Amino acid sequence: MSAASFEASFGDYFAISQLLSRTVNLLDASRLEEWVDCFADDGRYYVLSRENYERKLPLKLFQCDNKNMMHDRVLSLRQANVVNIHRDQHVTGLPQLAKNADGTFRADSGYALYTTDQGGISQLFGVGAYMDTIRIESGQALFVERNVIVDTFSIPNMLSTPI
Amino acid sequence: METQTISWPAKDLSRIPFAMYHSPEVYAQEQERIFRGPTWNYLGLEAELPSAGDFITTVIGDTPILVSRDEQGKVHALVNRCKHRGAVLRREACGNAKDHSCIYHQWRYSLAGQLESVPFQRGMKGEGGMPADFDKSKIHLDELKVEVYKGIIFATFSAQAEPLLDYLDAPVVYEIDRLFAKKIKVLGYQRQRIFGNWKLYNDNVRDPNHGGLLHMFHATFGLYRLSQVGGAKLDRKHRHNITFNQLGTDDAEANAGYSDTKKVFQSEYQLRDTAMLQNKKEFADPVTLVILSVFPGVVFQQIANSLCTRQIRTRGLNEMELYWTYFGYEDDDQAMTDHRLLQANLCGPGGYISMEDGEAVEIVHKASFTAQDQHAIVEVGGKGEIRDSGNLISEMPVRGFWSYYCELMGIEPGSAEMAKQAAAQTPLQKAAA
Numbered sequence: 001m002s003a004a005s006f007e008a009s010f011g012d013y014f015a016i017s018q019l020l021s022r023t024v025n026l027l028d029a030s031r032l033e034e035w036v037d038c039f040a041d042d043g044r045y046y047v048l049s050r051e052n053y054e055r056k057l058p059l060k061l062f063q064c065d066n067k068n069m070m071h072d073r074v075l076s077l078r079q080a081n082v083v084n085i086h087r088d089q090h091v092t093g094l095p096q097l098a099k100n101a102d103g104t105f106r107a108d109s110g111y112a113l114y115t116t117d118q119g120g121i122s123q124l125f126g127v128g129a130y131m132d133t134i135r136i137e138s139g140q141a142l143f144v145e146r147n148v149i150v151d152t153f154s155i156p157n158m159l160s161t162p163i
Numbered sequence: 164m165e166t167q168t169i170s171w172p173a174k175d176l177s178r179i180p181f182a183m184y185h186s187p188e189v190y191a192q193e194q195e196r197i198f199r200g201p202t203w204n205y206l207g208l209e210a211e212l213p214s215a216g217d218f219i220t221t222v223i224g225d226t227p228i229l230v231s232r233d234e235q236g237k238v239h240a241l242v243n244r245c246k247h248r249g250a251v252l253r254r255e256a257c258g259n260a261k262d263h264s265c266i267y268h269q270w271r272y273s274l275a276g277q278l279e280s281v282p283f284q285r286g287m288k289g290e291g292g293m294p295a296d297f298d299k300s301k302i303h304l305d306e307l308k309v310e311v312y313k314g315i316i317f318a319t320f321s322a323q324a325e326p327l328l329d330y331l332d333a334p335v336v337y338e339i340d341r342l343f344a345k346k347i348k349v350l351g352y353q354r355q356r357i358f359g360n361w362k363l364y365n366d367n368v369r370d371p372n373h374g375g376l377l378h379m380f381h382a383t384f385g386l387y388r389l390s391q392v393g394g395a396k397l398d399r400k401h402r403h404n405i406t407f408n409q410l411g412t413d414d415a416e417a418n419a420g421y422s423d424t425k426k427v428f429q430s431e432y433q434l435r436d437t438a439m440l441q442n443k444k445e446f447a448d449p450v451t452l453v454i455l456s457v458f459p460g461v462v463f464q465q466i467a468n469s470l471c472t473r474q475i476r477t478r479g480l481n482e483m484e485l486y487w488t489y490f491g492y493e494d495d496d497q498a499m500t501d502h503r504l505l506q507a508n509l510c511g512p513g514g515y516i517s518m519e520d521g522e523a524v525e526i527v528h529k530a531s532f533t534a535q536d537q538h539a540i541v542e543v544g545g546k547g548e549i550r551d552s553g554n555l556i557s558e559m560p561v562r563g564f565w566s567y568y569c570e571l572m573g574i575e576p577g578s579a580e581m582a583k584q585a586a587a588q589t590p591l592q593k594a595a596a
Contacts, residue, residue, distance in 0.1 A: 047513065049351075052351040055351075057350060057351035057352070059507055060507065061513045062508065063507065065505070068436040069435075071435050075435075079432055080379040080515070081379065081518060083518070153354055154356045155355050155513070156356050157355075157356070157522060158355070158513065158518040158521045158522060159518065160518055
């Protein structure tokens with residue numbers, strides 16, 4: 001990434017930072033319906049393993065090509081799937097930003113995700129990286145595309161809630 | 164080592180001792196008698212190593228395996244362990260190479276596993292190196308017998324194993340012919356680490372009954388209901404299982420069976436995007452789901468257009484990894500590939516209709532630990548003779564798995580004495596004696 005080619009106002013940086021922190025805070029609070037609203041109307045959400053990403057294999061762990069598919073994930077989690085009872089806690093790193101030719105931003109950041117069971121025992125669920133494309137409109141940042149590259153791709157038990 | 168008496172009260176295997184999932188002695192014996200015994204074990208797909216020099220690393224039970232294609236195109240299954248000091252020879256998941264060298268002391272093997280060179284074999288100025296009688300032509304990586312059928316690579320440690328097609332038997336071969344009628348291409352992998360004994364997953368895939376009860380997505384959105392046309396077919400030894408069904412064959416009357424359940428069957432929910440649920444008909448028959456489980460450690464899957472293999476990798480007594488390899492056909496157009504990828508949302512560790520299996524295995528493993536003198540009840544679908552099932556309300560294939568398992572382990576169910584004798588013969592006990 002060329003630092004010289006990149007200009008972002010503090011306002012842009014602030015809007016992006018707010019989006020990144022709001023996203024994981026909503027997930028950690030299990031406010032999944034509101035998490036979907038972090039995406040633009042044409043937003044996409046993908047979770048993929050580092051293994052497939054590096055071998056250029058197209059298979060994902062979650063593939064939501066549109067917001068309806070994100071809503072369906074949440075609906076299924078709420079109404080159909082039987083999940084392991086847990087609470088999520090994300091710890092995320094600062095984003096590295098770049099500006100794309102179409103005016104959107106590319107934001108790369110790292111995460112660690114811990115899960116805590118009903119007995120108060122926390123375990124590392126996984127670490128990985130977010131590779132996001134973010135659009136800012138009227139001062140509000142939204143995801144156009146969020147790619148979660150999972151380093152811990154041997155998923156413990158199950159992948160139920162989004163990362 | 165404590166001597167454990169495991170009781171098998173039912174000759175028809177309608178009672179499975181919980182101790183079988185928790186005994187370290189049993190686990191050690193399984194590695195020897197099942198995984199290194201006369202079974203055929205799935206290693207991978209030829210499409211994963213198409214060219215000379217291509218290799219993949221995998222496991223059979225706990226034993227590391229290197230699958231290597233030599234210059235002539237022959238696939239070798241080698242124990243991935245240097246003969247010198249026992250080090251892991253190939254550490255990568257996959258790759259292409261001219262030979263296989265151990266990083267520790269650079270012993271170099273051919274693609275077929277023959278030791279070719281040892282650095283400083285003759286020493287220096289008459290000093291050091293290997294003794295004069297060291298004969299590298301006599302050193303070869305431990306090699307397994309390989310059979311490739313329809314591009315699927317199987318291997319066995321045992322010279323006593325039946326030929327692969329006899330082992331699989333006609334009903335299984337029929338399903339493999341159906342799923343692998345065309346050349347395949349790999350779309351990617353998924354892995355799921357489950358903290359439970361490997362046999363609990365074998366039980367799970369041989370239990371069509373749970374599919375329509377645990378996996379609520381299935382039932383809620385109509386992909387798989389116990390009320391649909393389906394069943395379970397077995398091979399002559401009942402060690403493998405084919406669960407199959409046809410979606411859309413249920414009606415309101417049949418679905419009344421769900422009336423006692425809460426939340427499992429809900430007709431009021433609709434997905435906003437139903438593209439994922441579509442079955443693009445690609446087989447001549449109306450079957451939309453096949454879960455083909457081959458003893459001891461692989462499952463072949465068709466769920467609508469989502470195709471994959473699931474390899475069961477043991478990781479000790481209390482842990483296993485499921486290794487999912489998704490594939491399509493070489494002649495798929497982009498739209499079909501995209502559809503298969505979208506439908507992969509259904510399966511794997513994050514799959515709408517499979518994510519619960521990890522949890523199911525874990526909660527059985529956890530709670531059965533403190534009930535090792537008790538038994539699982541396996542009666543759905545009937546007791547007595549093990550046979551095919553004409554509908555999905557059956558767990559009879561679970562008994563089939565255990566009947567062959569007991570045969571290999573030298574266990575005679577229904578006879579407590581036999582169980583004691585079997586336990587007395589474990590290698591660990593021999594060592595302790």
